[in-house]
Amino acid sequence: MNRGLIDARGSPCAPISVRQGRFRGASCLQDVFDDLEENPDGSVVSTLLRPSSKLIGTRQQFSSDFEAGSCGVIRLSDDLFVLNTNVSFTKGALAAVTGQDFIELHFRLSGRLSLYPEIPGNETVDVDKGALLVWRQPEGMNVMERLEANEPESSMTIYLRPSALERYFGDYTATLPSAVATGLAPQGNGLFFLRMACYPKLIELVRELWSLGIETGRDLVRGEALVMMVLCEIMSMLEDAHNDSTNICRLSDIDVRCLRKAREHICSQYTPPPTIDELAKAVGLSATKLKSGFKALFGKSISQFANELRMQHALDLLRKSDNSILFVAEALGYEYQNSFTVAFRRHFKILPKDYKRDPLILSHRR
Structure with a gap:
């Protein structure tokens, strides 16, 4: 590998770099x-x-x-x-x-x-x-x-x-x-x-x-x-x-590409999200590498990342007046409406019916 800076004519020139300033x-x-x-x-x-x-x-x-x-x-x-x-x-x-x-x-x-x-x-x-x-x-x-x-x-x-x-x-x-x-x-x-x-x-x-x-x-x-x-x-x-x-420190460039592919996969499928084993198989990583690498690269676990996407989608659906809470729960992949209500309240500290009645309630609480 060439260790110096080479100009267009192939001649060495003074080192210069974005990180060195001009x-x-x-x-x-x-x-x-x-x-x-x-x-x-x-x-x-x-x-x-x-x-x-x-x-x-x-x-x-x-x-x-x-x-x-x-x-x-x-x-x-x-x-x-x-x-x-x-x-x-x-x-x-x-x-x-x-x-x-x-x-x-x-x-x-x-x-x-x-x-x-x-x-x-x-x-x-x-x-x-x-x-x-x-x-x-x-x-x-x-x-x-x-x-x-x-x-x-x-x-x-x-x-x-x-x-x-x-x-x-x-x-x-x-x-x-x-x-x-x-x-x-x-x-x-x-x-x-x-x-x-x-x-x-x-x-x-x-x-x-x-x-x-x-x-x-x-x-x-x-x-x-x-x-x-x-x-x-x-x-x-x-x-x-x-x-x-x-x-x-041991994440290779291939690992990083696979982890980004995993994130893209979750973004396209989070209602409900894929299992760890399904995701690991889809991107070509072991389940252990997938879990530790995802947290290291993106700052949150796979479940946290998927749940945030799911809850933000819930807000979008609840803002539409013709969507019932049962419809939203089923659209997000919850088997029971109560399961969705518990998850929503745990994430936002309010009930879905309260948000549906007044979407500004979240901004008041932040």
Whole structure:
């Protein structure tokens, strides 16, 4: 595998990467973060002074024969940064990204991220739209990033040092997978990567942060609040995955494709949902791998995911005045109306008849 960036003529050129930034031709992210106060040419910069800190935001448009797009950076502290990118490349290439000991939370909004760790035994890591990748790249360790031609890419990455997690969450190492703290896989023979799918609440927060204007100090405060909300959601996800961290790390690309196929299968059949054995056979995974992998990748169990789909469909059916509760129960695959009523009340804390009488009752309770 080629370990350097190759331009269209086949000649080596200076490393460049979406994750390295493009401000003033900086060679590494830390240079980008350190130089924010110098107001790079062509960027919009906003600052907010506080008694013991300064928030900084900057954005740059760029266009060349190789790439076109924009990058934005928010610096919340010396150990916490946000990088938003929206870019496309005219030529495909590989870019070397040198580790700087950041914990990275990468959200893929469009396009695909492909990483090639320069460690024997490490597989290619692909991250598609709607996914979250968590990893920590040790100081000096190289990872190659593939830049795809003519494929628009947008992403948001939160870069933070362990000190930032400790400042906000205390002894985070006690509740998270140990590999987050070390950057190395539990087997000790490779770089740690944790792939998760983003659920709607998290995607909404990420998109709001990605599209945030940074022209004023108030924008930066709002960005800081959104980052804290995103971090809280991710910390919760990581804590839930703590006991299954070994299984998560061993999910192959084939496993991920099978698990996504399982999710699609459930989305098309949840009234009632398929059994674990039926689903495992349909996607080509063992029942054990299916259950642990689904929870690891999507943040909830198969039964939780299917039940949420089922209950949301129940709301849609109950809003139609000509649908009786018995009809809704049968449409969702319940043998008895009472079984549906119990399930609905357990999920929403109200009875189906109360929701049917006043659909706004749920918004009043939230």
